[in-house]
Amino acid sequence: MDHQPPPFFKRGPAPVALLCLYVALSLALLVVDARMQTLEVLRQALSMFTHPVQQFAHLPAQVFDNSGSYFASVARLQDDNAALKKIGLENVATLLRTQQLEVENERLRKLLGVKERQRASGQAAQILYAARDPYSRRIVIDKGQQDKVLAGQPVIDDAGIVGQVTRVFPFVAEVTLITDKEQAVPVQIVRTGLRSVVFGLGDGQLELRFLPANADVQNGDLLVTSGLDGIFLPGFPVAKVVHIERDTSYSFARIFCTPLAGVENFSEVMVLDPRPAITLPEPLAREAAGRPAKTLVKSGLTKKKRLKKE
Known part of the structure; x- marks a missing residue:
């Protein structure tokens, strides 16, 4: 009888079969994530653990940049400060006129009934x-x-x-x-x-x-x-x-x-900050919520025809 010794290493599935399985699994995850956004929670959780690692990896570059700025020349800082003061004095007249124009613009908008511009924050x-x-x-x-x-x-x-x-x-x-x-x-x-x-x-x-x-x-x-x-x-x-x-x-x-x-x-x-949502006046909002868009268009056309007949 032909007796073969047991294999030294335990053999599993073929490498090609494993490769095909992993590729199919990866494609399935990509499609599911792109279609249904199901992995967003997992991505958020992983980011909490990888954030300290990213901070530690960027630490040497931050230390290098901070050390370079710390050892900057004092004379250069003084020159920059003097140049900024000079520019500020040269632009003070323009700044004062700009402030006056802004106040005048707000006053004119109120007189004309124009809505005030949103401020950026x-x-x-x-x-x-x-x-x-x-x-x-x-x-x-x-x-x-x-x-x-x-x-x-x-x-x-x-x-x-x-x-x-x-x-x-x-x-x-x-x-x-x-x-x-x-x-x-x-x-x-x-x-x-x-x-x-x-x-x-x-x-x-x-x-x-x-x-x-x-x-x-x-x-x-x-x-x-x-x-x-x-x-x-x-x-x-x-x-x-x-x-x-x-x-x-x-x-x-x-x-x-x-x-x-x-x-x-x-x-x-x-x-x-996000821009606030545009709110319609209460009568228009009530009318738009009560009737569909087609009805509103038809009513507008009938009003135009009525005006033409009159």
């Missing part, structure tokens, strides 16, 4: 690091659910719009920059008042779309937020036009812009 945040995904433009800030940060809040710096909060964790939040391919901001050209939408290209640049080829757009035009999306307050600087391609064979012109804010730089940002 928020909290400062520190950029920790950029996201590891090379195909997106995202950053991580040190404010999260503990600081009452919500998804959708606008993020700005001292020059203009930086991006928008898209994902919030207990201690940090993820901000999608305006240069990301999936980000769009409604804007308005300051010089002409034209409204359009600016889209990120994913390479640090922006593109102004949906403007005809003969639109009055020039290099150097300033783009500010129009506020039509209900997210960004109107009037914040967004980008500047740098290149225009006009082709008569296409209906729209290709307008390339560069962002004004330091979207690709590591610095401090401000997370603005």
